[in-house]
Amino acid sequence: MNLLSFFLLGLALLLILSFAKKGTDIFSPARLFSIVWLFLIGLSLLKLSRYQFEWSWFSWLVIFTTIFSFLLGTFVVYVINFNSRVNSISFIRVIQSEYYSINTYSIFKVILLLFLAYIISYIVIYLVVGFIPAFTPRPNLVRAKWGMFGFGLLIHLTPIILFLAIVFWMRYKNLDRKIIVGLLFLITFGTFFLLYQRFSLVFGMLLAFVYLYYGSKYVTLKNFLVFIVPLIAIIFGLSTIREGQLFIIYLHYLSQMKFPVKYAIFTEPYMYLVMNIENFAYAIEKLKFHTYGLYSFDFLFALSGLKHFLKEYFGITDFPALRSVFYNTYTLFFVYYRDFGLIGSFIFPFLIGMIASHFYYYMRRFPNIHTISFYGMWVCAILFSFFVPLLSWLHFVFDMFVVYFSTKYIHLKSSYKPMEIKI
Numbered sequence: 001m002n003l004l005s006f007f008l009l010g011l012a013l014l015l016i017l018s019f020a021k022k023g024t025d026i027f028s029p030a031r032l033f034s035i036v037w038l039f040l041i042g043l044s045l046l047k048l049s050r051y052q053f054e055w056s057w058f059s060w061l062v063i064f065t066t067i068f069s070f071l072l073g074t075f076v077v078y079v080i081n082f083n084s085r086v087n088s089i090s091f092i093r094v095i096q097s098e099y100y101s102i103n104t105y106s107i108f109k110v111i112l113l114l115f116l117a118y119i120i121s122y123i124v125i126y127l128v129v130g131f132i133p134a135f136t137p138r139p140n141l142v143r144a145k146w147g148m149f150g151f152g153l154l155i156h157l158t159p160i161i162l163f164l165a166i167v168f169w170m171r172y173k174n175l176d177r178k179i180i181v182g183l184l185f186l187i188t189f190g191t192f193f194l195l196y197q198r199f200s201l202v203f204g205m206l207l208a209f210v211y212l213y214y215g216s217k218y219v220t221l222k223n224f225l226v227f228i229v230p231l232i233a234i235i236f237g238l239s240t241i242r243e244g245q246l247f248i249i250y251l252h253y254l255s256q257m258k259f260p261v262k263y264a265i266f267t268e269p270y271m272y273l274v275m276n277i278e279n280f281a282y283a284i285e286k287l288k289f290h291t292y293g294l295y296s297f298d299f300l301f302a303l304s305g306l307k308h309f310l311k312e313y314f315g316i317t318d319f320p321a322l323r324s325v326f327y328n329t330y331t332l333f334f335v336y337y338r339d340f341g342l343i344g345s346f347i348f349p350f351l352i353g354m355i356a357s358h359f360y361y362y363m364r365r366f367p368n369i370h371t372i373s374f375y376g377m378w379v380c381a382i383l384f385s386f387f388v389p390l391l392s393w394l395h396f397v398f399d400m401f402v403v404y405f406s407t408k409y410i411h412l413k414s415s416y417k418p419m420e421i422k423i
Contacts, residue, residue: 001044002046002317003177004042004045005042005043005045005046006042006290007042007236008038008039008041008045009039009042009043010040010210011034011038011079012034012035012038012039012042014370015031015034015035016035016193016412018030018031019149021092022303023088023089025089025387027210027214027360027375028079028137028159028215028360029212029356029360029378029380029382030071030074030075030353030355030357031380032382032383033067033070033071033074033353033385034071034267036367036382036383036385036386037067037385037386039271040274040276040386041063043270043274043275043279044274044277045320046259048257048259048270048274049256049257049258049270049271049274050256050257050258050273051253051255051256051271051275051277051278051323051324051327052275052323053278053281053282053323056284056285057283058282058284058285059280059281059285060281060285062337062345063277063280063281063284063340063348065342065345066337066345066349067334067349068335068347069346069347069349069350069353070205070349070350070352070353071344071353072350072353073349073350073352073353073354073355073356073357074353074354074356074357076353076356076357077354077357077358077361078352079299084303084361084365086361086364087364088319091212092215092364092367093215093216093217094375095407095416096214096215096367096372097215097217098417099371099417100124100367100368100413100414100416100417100419101414101416102167102171102410103413103414103415104168104171104172104177104413105321105413106166106409106410106413106414107167107168107171107410108168108177108181108410110174110406110410111161111168111181112164112165112184113162114157114160114161114164114402114406115161115184115187115188117154117157118157118158118161118188119153119187119191120151120154121152121155122153122155122191123168124151125146125147125148125151125152127154128148129145129146129147129148130308131146132146132194132195133146133194133195133196134193134194134195134196138315138398139196142224143195143196143197148196149355150419153395153398155192155195155286156200156396156398156399157396157399157402158200158201158204159187159200159201159203159204159207159399160204160207160399160402160403160406161166161184161185161188161204161279161322162185162188162189162201162204162205162207162208163204163207163208163211163367163373163376165181165182165184165185165188166185166208166211167208167211167215168181168214169181170212170216170218178332189201193359197273200277203380203399206379206380206383207373207376207377207380207403209375210372210373210375210379211369211372211373211376214346214363214367214372215367215369215372221397240241240414245246247263248265248268249261249264250263251267251268251271252267254326255267255271255324255326255385257270260315265280270423271327272327272387275323275324275327275329276327276329276330276331276386276387276388277328277331277386278327279321279322279323279324279328279330279331279334280330280331280334281320281321282321282323282332283320283330283334283338283414284324285321286320286321286338287320287321287337287338288320289316290338290339290340290341290354291316291338291339291385292339292340293340294307294310294311294316294339295335295338295339295392296335296336296344296348296392297339297391297392298335298389298392298393298394299392299394299396299398302394312356322337329387329388330371330388330389331387331388331389332381332384332385332386332387332388332389332391333345333348333349333386333389334389335389335392336348336349337344348419351352352391354380355378356378356381357369359374359378360375360378362375363375366402367383368411368414369407369410369411370404370407370410370411370412373403373407374404374407375404376403377399377400381396414423
């Protein structure tokens with residue numbers, strides 16, 4: 001399997017090196033998805049932990065079907081748009097930087113509104129639960145209990161506030177409102193950081209990076225490194241802060257790693273990357289019945305209040321099969337196999353590939369804060385498709401609606417400077 005592993009990792013590296021070609025779009029959905037899954041499967045096949053196992057032919061079939069159907073969906077939209085003229089990345093940046101005038105006052109109002117909803121929810125939840133995870137003896141254990149239905153949803157406005165604050169700072173010239181927005185950014189980031197939850201912080205930074213990539217001339221290799229280093233620090237450094245060096249060593253032995261303990265710092269990133277696919281492959285073999293939409297449309301059942309009732313009534317567990325109880329995620333696509341079997345593993349990834357690709361080409365034809373921001377949400381879904389089922393989660397779907405309507409409002413208040421734009 002090592003030869004196959006190196007082959008897949010090599011393909012992922014070749015796709016990454018293709019970014020050096022002038023005009024290549026690093027956020028093209030098919031390219032981004034291929035890099036993520038080639039790299040993760042190649043990494044998983046190294047089998048550096050004893051929790052990993054050799055996948056059955058049926059697990060390979062389901063995983064291959066999932067990947068193929070997503071790429072097929074993107075290809076269908078590519079064919080539909082084959083004769084359509086799309087703007088080059090460089091031309092999109094020229095439009096956004098020089099001819100597209102964003103109404104910064106509208107961004108300012110949206111930030112204030114979202115921050116007000118966020119901070120009120122934060123205070124209400126604190127008053128109800130009575131603690132902040134960072135100030136407890138074991139924050140990593142209690143952070144999952146910090147929440148409240150309704151108000152807990154508004155806490156997930158965090159990435160949108162951070163994203164819009166960065167856009168505002170980039171676009172607004174005077175210092176007065178910049179100071180206010182900067183303070184709101186710091187308060188939001190700091191208070192959310194105390195909850196010991198990192199995904200929303202990463203999510204906000206990624207949205208901002210996607211917008212800067214398409215909407216400005218600031219994205220260079222140097223600036224990319226400036227972005228990626230703190231991103232990695234947030235993803236993996238937070239665990240070091242909350243648990244300490246002894247926990248890293250403990251995690252190394254707990255994860256039954258095959259490499260020496262002196263490299264224990266690589267345990268968490270490796271296991272968090274590969275165990276999602278391992279659990280996916282393992283659960284495919286062990287699943288005994290399907291749940292027919294309960295997990296694919298989790299956000300609807302959560303919103304209706306039926307989610308927990310149905311799980312309790314039918315005796316359904318969220319984790320039907322795990323290689324280790326310490327790693328309990330299954331990728332974006334397991335929920336579709338769990339609900340509808342092999343048919344679900346073909347239809348849903350195909351539709352996701354089509355929808356993501358549709359918004360990509362729409363953004364390339366009509367670039368503005370609305371289309372770029374909303375496509376940024378699909379970039380997040382693709383980039384984390386190896387990890388969690390974002391498109392089934394209520395708070396992510398809620399954020400998609402907020403991003404869609406808030407940026408639509410900002411765009412309608414904005415304008416283009418006199419110029420003939422050929423699209």
